[in-house]
Amino acid sequence: MPDHAAAPPAGAYRARRLGRLNLEVRQSIGRVKHAAFIAFGLGIGLAISVAILMAAGVEAANIFEEFVVLTFFDRLGLSSVLIECSPLILVGLSAAVAFRVNFWNIGIEGQFFWGAIGATVIAIFDVGPPATRIGLMLILAMVGGFLWIAPPAILKIRLGVNEVISTLLLNYVAYLFVLNQIYGAWQDTRDRFPHSEAFDAAERLPLLGWEKVHLGLVISLAAVALVWWLMQRSRFGVYMRFVGANPHMALAAGIPVAMTIFLAVGLSGALSGAAGFVMGAAQEHRLTGTMAAGYGFSGIMIAFLARNNPVAVLVVAFMIGGLYAAGQSVKVFYSLPQALVSLIQAIVVMCVAASDFLVRYRVHWLRGAAR
Amino acid sequence: MIEFLANWLAFTPVFAVPLLLATLGLIVNERAGVINLGAEGMMLCGALAGVACYIEFGESTAVGMTAAGIAGLLVAFLFAFVVVVLRADQVVTGITIVFFGAGLTGLIGLRWNDTAIAGFRKLDLGLLSGIPFFGKVVFAQDAMVYLTVPIAFGVWYFLFRTRAGLNLRAVGENPQAADAAGIAVDAYRFWAVAAGGALCGLAGGYLALAAAKIWVNEMTHGRGWIAIALVIFARWMPGRAVFGALLFGGIEALIPRIFAAGWPVPQYFLQMTPFLVTLGVLVWVGVAGKRRSAAPGALGLPYVREDRW
Numbered sequence: 208m209p210d211h212a213a214a215p216p217a218g219a220y221r222a223r224r225l226g227r228l229n230l231e232v233r234q235s236i237g238r239v240k241h242a243a244f245i246a247f248g249l250g251i252g253l254a255i256s257v258a259i260l261m262a263a264g265v266e267a268a269n270i271f272e273e274f275v276v277l278t279f280f281d282r283l284g285l286s287s288v289l290i291e292c293s294p295l296i297l298v299g300l301s302a303a304v305a306f307r308v309n310f311w312n313i314g315i316e317g318q319f320f321w322g323a324i325g326a327t328v329i330a331i332f333d334v335g336p337p338a339t340r341i342g343l344m345l346i347l348a349m350v351g352g353f354l355w356i357a358p359p360a361i362l363k364i365r366l367g368v369n370e371v372i373s374t375l376l377l378n379y380v381a382y383l384f385v386l387n388q389i390y391g392a393w394q395d396t397r398d399r400f401p402h403s404e405a406f407d408a409a410e411r412l413p414l415l416g417w418e419k420v421h422l423g424l425v426i427s428l429a430a431v432a433l434v435w436w437l438m439q440r441s442r443f444g445v446y447m448r449f450v451g452a453n454p455h456m457a458l459a460a461g462i463p464v465a466m467t468i469f470l471a472v473g474l475s476g477a478l479s480g481a482a483g484f485v486m487g488a489a490q491e492h493r494l495t496g497t498m499a500a501g502y503g504f505s506g507i508m509i510a511f512l513a514r515n516n517p518v519a520v521l522v523v524a525f526m527i528g529g530l531y532a533a534g535q536s537v538k539v540f541y542s543l544p545q546a547l548v549s550l551i552q553a554i555v556v557m558c559v560a561a562s563d564f565l566v567r568y569r570v571h572w573l574r575g576a577a578r
Numbered sequence: 579m580i581e582f583l584a585n586w587l588a589f590t591p592v593f594a595v596p597l598l599l600a601t602l603g604l605i606v607n608e609r610a611g612v613i614n615l616g617a618e619g620m621m622l623c624g625a626l627a628g629v630a631c632y633i634e635f636g637e638s639t640a641v642g643m644t645a646a647g648i649a650g651l652l653v654a655f656l657f658a659f660v661v662v663v664l665r666a667d668q669v670v671t672g673i674t675i676v677f678f679g680a681g682l683t684g685l686i687g688l689r690w691n692d693t694a695i696a697g698f699r700k701l702d703l704g705l706l707s708g709i710p711f712f713g714k715v716v717f718a719q720d721a722m723v724y725l726t727v728p729i730a731f732g733v734w735y736f737l738f739r740t741r742a743g744l745n746l747r748a749v750g751e752n753p754q755a756a757d758a759a760g761i762a763v764d765a766y767r768f769w770a771v772a773a774g775g776a777l778c779g780l781a782g783g784y785l786a787l788a789a790a791k792i793w794v795n796e797m798t799h800g801r802g803w804i805a806i807a808l809v810i811f812a813r814w815m816p817g818r819a820v821f822g823a824l825l826f827g828g829i830e831a832l833i834p835r836i837f838a839a840g841w842p843v844p845q846y847f848l849q850m851t852p853f854l855v856t857l858g859v860l861v862w863v864g865v866a867g868k869r870r871s872a873a874p875g876a877l878g879l880p881y882v883r884e885d886r887w
Contacts, residue, residue: 366865372860548681
């Protein structure tokens with residue numbers, strides 16, 4: 208071997224002594240290890256959230272009391288968690304269905320609004336006999352959500368228009384349209400506040416007889432069952448999985464790729480519309496400009512944390528419902544802004560997304576290796 | 579009519595500059611292969627930092643803008659750590675950054691909420707500013723408008739005329755090849771995200787200090803997303819970004835002019851126009867540019883070397 212090849216340049220020599228990190232892509236990971244890594248990320252996220260709450264002036268002892276004891280182990284608290292989680296389950300399912308076919312539906316709030324608008328049209332114009340009104344409201348809400356996501360879906364399939372941006376832009380359009388209605392034609396004539404007139408008794412979801420828990424919970428649970436069957440048991444679910452994993456191969460295998468994407472995305476819009484209906488018919492009892500705030504991101508985070516699994520969506524939505532319910536009382540007692548709930552959700556998602564690193568890669572420290 | 583036109587054009591840069599700064603930042607990001615959907619959150623942090631430091635430290639726009647840039651940079655460090663170092667999903671993390679920014683600013687911004695500030699002042703360039711029509715439109719803007727011109731030029735020069743810029747584009751186009759050529763892929767991506775975040779922070783700071791002259795929650799109102807769309811419209815080229823930002827700045831500047839003129843146009847429908855025009859532009863790009871996409875080859879894909887050890 209010639210001499211000059213044996214002596215490395217000075218820089219390389221230094222790198223050789225230091226070594227470097229190497230990432231190995233894991234081919235598989237055990238269930239326990241997987242769960243442990245996710246729990247690690249979740250734990251860090253929750254720890255940061257607790258630190259933020261303490262910095263914002265909530266005493267450490269009260270955090271456990273407010274967010275766990277009074278929320279999940281208290282009759283009134285638990286009932287408000289169940290109320291809060293009904294629309295959350297629906298938006299979580301909405302995001303999961305779209306994400307399964309690799310369609311980033313960031314426009315959940317817009318479809319939520321159009322669902323609420325659809326329900327409001329039936330309610331304030333008293334369409335149909337009172338007995339059928341709730342049913343009509345739900346149907347028109349789902350149609351509203353579907354119609355609002357149809358253009359981005361078609362644009363994506365036909366022209367490859369980025370759906371992240373198109374669905375998000377339509378959120379602002381839907382919001383401005385709602386403002387146009389509630390500051391205009393649909394403004395409440397009784398109190399002159401910017402919201403629609405209140406829905407009549409026949410246009411509200413009936414209570415189930417336990418505290419204020421309403422039929423919305425049953426609708427959400429039915430949606431979980433339906434989506435679970437569709438995604439995990441039906442032929443359509445296999446198509447969705449195939450299209451999401453590899454659209455080119457799915458096309459080659461003769462699967463109707465465009466139609467699968469369109470139907471899955473349409474269902475996503477309809478589910479978000481249904482969430483808007485539940486919010487309008489059971490919680491707000493009218494169309495308001497703030498009713499959709501936060502539900503878009505919550506839907507995305509629920510689907511992400513649940514790995515697009517409908518049953519896991521139910522569990523995660525229940526926990527986020529707890530955060531919403533506790534957030535309400537913390538807001539009142541400590542006069543903290545609603546933004547706190549967004550911030551906590553964002554931190555938890557970020558930590559769990561970051562913990563994926565440990566799930567995906569095995570990290571080696573290569574001593575003495577060149578850079 | 580001439581007066582209306584002069585007022586409109588004179589207001590256009592104030593709306594165009596934040597869009598341009600954010601778009602330039604995102605071009606640097608995406609040219610390195612990282613899609614940053616968190617622009618809105620970085621802009622919000624920049625806006626709050628800008629206003630807060632402006633109020634607290636002697637009402638200086640220079641201090642405010644510096645703080646805005648640093649705030650954007652800090653959020654970008656967080657984003658870069660998660661997506662570049664830890665290789666997390668860029669779409670989910672980006673969206674999360676938006677809500678992180680909105681939540682954080684909503685929580686700590688209460689003190690400075692709804693406080694009107696003087697902010698940037700229009701410069702008086704003496705004789706030049708006195709030229710009828712032209713003086714008002716071109717020679718009576720604030721300092722940041724003039725500063726944005728060299729920034730845009732600098733981004734172009736860096737990306738297309740320097741070795742580092744070439745390396746950065748190589749990293750975004752084909753990280754495997756860049757890595758094989760000895761380019762430090764992670765380092766380029768990390769600093770591209772950081773620089774992009776700083777520019778987004780400046781965009782937010784300018785929005786608050788010059789356009790709005792106030793801090794209110796979620797005041798960016800979708801401009802970060804419009805900037806993301808502008809990157810596609812600009813085909814990842816800084817020069818075309820200037821054109822796109824002026825176009826959208828013009829539309830935004832027109833809205834208050836129309837209100838001021840008292841024309842009977844429904845307010846909320848008018849406010850929809852920037853979003854609908856953005857969507858229209860995306861559709862147009864989709865129809866026109868279907869055959870060859872200008873997007874960097876590795877946009878949105880994390881890079882892992884996968885070597886032997």
